Structure formats: C-alpha cells, structure tokens
Amino acid sequence: MTGDKNKEKVMTEHEEKREFLRVDYEKDVNFKELRGEKLSQKAGMHTRNISACGLMFRTSSLPPALSSVIWIELDQKMQGICSEIEEDLIIHNGGVFGRVVRIAEGEPGVSYDIGVAFLRKKDMTESEINELISSQ
Numbered sequence: 001m002t003g004d005k006n007k008e009k010v011m012t013e014h015e016e017k018r019e020f021l022r023v024d025y026e027k028d029v030n031f032k033e034l035r036g037e038k039l040s041q042k043a044g045m046h047t048r049n050i051s052a053c054g055l056m057f058r059t060s061s062l063p064p065a066l067s068s069v070i071w072i073e074l075d076q077k078m079q080g081i082c083s084e085i086e087e088d089l090i091i092h093n094g095g096v097f098g099r100v101v102r103i104a105e106g107e108p109g110v111s112y113d114i115g116v117a118f119l120r121k122k123d124m125t126e127s128e129i130n131e132l133i134s135s136q
Contacts, residue, residue, distance in 0.1 A: 025055070025078070026048060027075070027078075028045065031064075031070050031072045032070060033065075034068060034071075034135055045058070046059070054118050055116055055118075056115050058113050063103050063112040066100055067101075069097060069099055071098075072098060074094065082096060089120060097118070102114065119132075
C-alpha cells in the first residue's frame with residue numbers, strides 16, 4: 001500500500017516538471033552539432049515529440065554531447081507552429097537552434113533518445129546569436 005502512494009507521488013512530481021504540452025511529431029529530419037566554430041552534419045534522426053520549449057528525437061548514430069548546441073532542420077509548417085507558440089526562438093536556414101539537455105537509451109543497444117531545449121534570443125547576447133548563425 002505504501003509503495004503505491006510513493007509511486008503516485010513520483011509520477012506526480014515528474015508530471016509537474018513539464019512546463020508545456022508535448023505533441024507527437026514523428027518525422028525524419030537532419031541536425032548539425034556545433035563543434036568548435038562550425039556545425040557538423042548528422043543524419044538518421046527521427047523526431048518523437050515537440051513542445052513550445054523543445055523536442056525529443058531518436059537517433060541510431062552516436063548522440064551529440066550533453067549541453068552541446070545543435071541546429072535541427074524543421075519543415076516550413078513546423079517552423080511556423082514553433083514561432084507562433086514561442087516567437088523568441090532562433091530560427092535560421094530552415095531550422096532552429098537548441099541545446100541537448102537529456103540523453104537516454106532508446107531501444108536498448110540500438111538507439112538514443114535526445115531531449116533538446118530550444119535556444120531563445122532573450123537568453124543570449126546579440127554577439128552569441130551572430131556566432132551561431134555564422135557557424136552555418
């Protein structure tokens with residue numbers, strides 16, 4: 001009986017961490033990881049869901065490093081939706097910049113689930129934003 005209450009409490013605490021509703025969005029897309037001053041191309045990414053503050057994707061290749069900055073390609077429709085929900089996103093060349101905030105094993109031994117928080121203009125200086133954009 002006590003175990004059930006603890007389980008309920010843990011689930012409730014986990015749910016409270018979510019600031020925004022996540023929407024299922026499954027699509028193959030590309031991303032680039034910022035290495036040094038340039039973005040290096042990566043492929044084999046499949047988005048799982050998206051929200052106003054970020055997205056989750058699954059990849060079978062080596063995941064980007066935790067806290068690394070990446071650029072994620074989004075189709076025109078998704079760019080529009082994201083910018084309507086959060087107008088402060090750094091959208092450039094058909095994609096959005098984000099920071100890797102979570103890495104977990106997806107399918108055991110096969111893939112990784114990567115959580116990405118979108119970068120926002122209000123959290124960066126103009127110089128930092130210009131560096132990101134020029135890295136492409």
